[in-house]
Amino acid sequence: MLKQTGGSRPKRVAIIGTRGYPSYYGGFETAVRKLAPHLADHGWDVTVYGRKGQLKTDDPTLDGRIRSVETAGIDSNSLSTLTFGLSACLHAFLRKPDVVLVMNVANGYWLPLLKMRRIPVVVNVDGIEWHRAKWGRVAKAMFLWGARLTAKFADHLVFDARAIGEFWRKEFGRTGTFIPYGGETVGELPVEAGLSKHKYALMVARFVPENTISEFVLAAEKISRTHDVVLVGSAPEGHPIREEVASLAERNSRVYWMGHISDDRRLLALWQHAGAYFHGHSVGGTNPALVQAMTVGSPVVARDTVYNREVLADAGMFCEPTPEAIARSVISMIEDSGDYRERSIARAAEQYSWSGVCVAYESLLRSVLPTSETKTEPSAGAKNLFSASADSSGYGSVESDLR
Numbered sequence: 001m002l003k004q005t006g007g008s009r010p011k012r013v014a015i016i017g018t019r020g021y022p023s024y025y026g027g028f029e030t031a032v033r034k035l036a037p038h039l040a041d042h043g044w045d046v047t048v049y050g051r052k053g054q055l056k057t058d059d060p061t062l063d064g065r066i067r068s069v070e071t072a073g074i075d076s077n078s079l080s081t082l083t084f085g086l087s088a089c090l091h092a093f094l095r096k097p098d099v100v101l102v103m104n105v106a107n108g109y110w111l112p113l114l115k116m117r118r119i120p121v122v123v124n125v126d127g128i129e130w131h132r133a134k135w136g137r138v139a140k141a142m143f144l145w146g147a148r149l150t151a152k153f154a155d156h157l158v159f160d161a162r163a164i165g166e167f168w169r170k171e172f173g174r175t176g177t178f179i180p181y182g183g184e185t186v187g188e189l190p191v192e193a194g195l196s197k198h199k200y201a202l203m204v205a206r207f208v209p210e211n212t213i214s215e216f217v218l219a220a221e222k223i224s225r226t227h228d229v230v231l232v233g234s235a236p237e238g239h240p241i242r243e244e245v246a247s248l249a250e251r252n253s254r255v256y257w258m259g260h261i262s263d264d265r266r267l268l269a270l271w272q273h274a275g276a277y278f279h280g281h282s283v284g285g286t287n288p289a290l291v292q293a294m295t296v297g298s299p300v301v302a303r304d305t306v307y308n309r310e311v312l313a314d315a316g317m318f319c320e321p322t323p324e325a326i327a328r329s330v331i332s333m334i335e336d337s338g339d340y341r342e343r344s345i346a347r348a349a350e351q352y353s354w355s356g357v358c359v360a361y362e363s364l365l366r367s368v369l370p371t372s373e374t375k376t377e378p379s380a381g382a383k384n385l386f387s388a389s390a391d392s393s394g395y396g397s398v399e400s401d402l403r
Contacts, residue, residue, distance in 0.1 A: 020050015
């Protein structure tokens, strides 16, 4: 454990840009559920900003040392990140923590507020949001300008994939630290009722175009002739992709649409016992679902992208995003997975552990503290797991405010 040497007061960190703590919305929220208690264990005073109604306050793993602050915002697809980010940054401006960890470049618009208070800011840039098909022209422009402002005002950047770091180096002239996501290790879990171990195809994703959902739905027509197919994910009522999935599940008894699953153990069990997990994400960096699937030994068939290849290396099979290629690869994996389960587990354990991720974040946050007495070099563990430069080849109580 790294000791505080700059006085008796714990160093204060604020985390901005997620749904809050504890929340189960997505990858950022999972990371915060792991990181916030780790920081508290190492002597930090941790505040996580979030949104009303997004916190699981009855979570048995909730850590009472973490301060959760709900701030105001407009809950809409186009304005939520901007408005909740603004209210969180205003609160942090008044409170002045020692360092702020910001998730998502859409919050780049508000970084000048934090810089005015001379608060060091570390930003996890996430993926390249302005390349996502789900966003319209205005939203894409908003993300791009947020990225430009992040490049200008952030003290340090975090990339969850080396390929993302290389993009930022070329596009914005900024380097940073590579810190991916981790995976949860579990023992043997029960097989989902109605399914047979290692005999079904699985897809877990939000129903958006860049996740190859429509192509998988067409592939599922062929896969389901010989194997069960399970889809986990959802979209708002009336969304075209949701209708495609619902129609398939209604007319095909071998296709199971389970909607959104918030029970982690049930989802982990689905991955663990799948005959093949199709990962169709095409944009972004290190995907948390892919890392988790690998950690529990799911045999992966992934859409062939630079990001998926970086994460999987030789621990998975790759295919083109066509229904024919997807069906062929998934059926092949179900019928003969070889040693892909073992490869997935080994790669995840070596490269994508939550312990390593948390050590790297904590070391980075200490390194940007403004007083020299509290600065430290990254720990040996962090250096071994993650490279210092992304273009290198190395690797509670709930409080409501501002409503």
